[in-house]
Amino acid sequence: MARLEQVLLLEPEHELKFKGPFTDVVTTTLTLTNPSDRKVYFKVKTTAPRRYCVRPNSGVLDSGTSVDVSVMLQPFDYDPNEKSKHKFMVQSLMAPDNVTDMEGVWKEAKPEELMDSKLRCVFELPSENEKTHDVDQNKITSTSASKSESSSLFKSASSALDDSEVKKILEECKRLQAEVQRLRDENKQIKEDEGLRMRRSAPVTGSPSGGANAALVKEEGPTTRLLALAVLFLILGVIIGKLVL
Template identity: 65%
Template sequence: MSKLDQVLILDPPSDLRFKGPFTDVVTANLKLKNPSDRRVCFKVKTTAPRRYCVRPNSGVIDPGAAVNISVMLQPFDYDPNEKSKHKFMVQTIFIPSNVSDNDTVWKDAKPEDLMDSKLRCVFELPSENEVNDVEVTRAAPVINSLKSEPTAAAAVGDDMEVKKLLEKCKRLQSDINKLSEENRQLKDEGMRMRKMQPRPDHMTSNSTNIVGRETSAAFLPSLLVVIAAIFIGFFFGKFIL
């Protein structure tokens, strides 16, 4: 009696392709679809069980349903001159309507009831352009971290400059307040001197001294205001605009 044809539709149908480099685990995907109106049991077998990890490696597929299988190739030293002899086989069987245990299905299976499909393993090395793309992708996080370090350092430096300028502005404001107080005291002293009505020969001298002191006191706050305005303008121009 001839064997039954495979009821499942395999994608890919004949080859499992694994693309290197093979220094890490490489995964190939296999899709099994059941187009029939009966439940099907399946098993995935390989000629090199120590080299592969298959998830899931067995199960049941309902009518019209599909299962995705991951075939993971373990890292190894790849020799391009060595041809791959690894193969996979997908073995299936219809589940009888009166059986619910999958293990019983396989134990009671007759050779003529089994269906199978074979797939060969193909190893491929990436092209030079693909290798360069992978290296750039792996290096990107490192490059981005290096770029962010100067930015962070610049931000810290800017914060220090802001603090220094604020401290200078506070000192200037304190000096302006002190000079304003001295100016007010000088004005009060001038008023008292005018009320005392000194002799004519002394009046001119005292008035000159008072006017000179008032002019000096008035000039100093104005100068400090200008300096403060320059610092504040520099601050806003550099760190806000």
């Protein structure tokens, strides 16, 4: 007598794909659906029970319902030249009326009452494009988290300051900015005076005094810039100090 055709619908129907790397547990999902008008018992079996964990591996499906079966492949040393010979079988059985002993039904079931479907296992490694995409996604996630954390820290520090402290910081910033501007004006005036003196003295090209004056003028600019940078660092130090306190 011919075996009954599988009543359950399987998704996927023929293959269970596991995508590596296989240094950790890899899980794929098998969906079983009962389109019939009766309850159906099911079991999920494998030819390599030590390599897989299946949850649930058995149960009952009411009419028109589905169940997601998680198939977890345990970590192993993957050899791309070795083809997988692992297979799974979904076995099903129409549930008798007014019977609750599912294990007893399986034991007493006749071979012609059983329905089964077989699936083979396929192991895949991610392509280079997928690896790059995963790395980029991780970088984007990490950058977004860092920006969010920095923004939260700044908001927390700002909220810790009262209005009087904020006012003091702003006044200190204005005073230091005015000091920077004063130094710039003095530097500009020094350059103009030095240039005037040089034009009046009209030194001969290549004379030592002319070279010394030129070096003096060149050194004026960096000195003032250093002062300006020092003042800016002082401003930042005051602001950071206030935020920390």
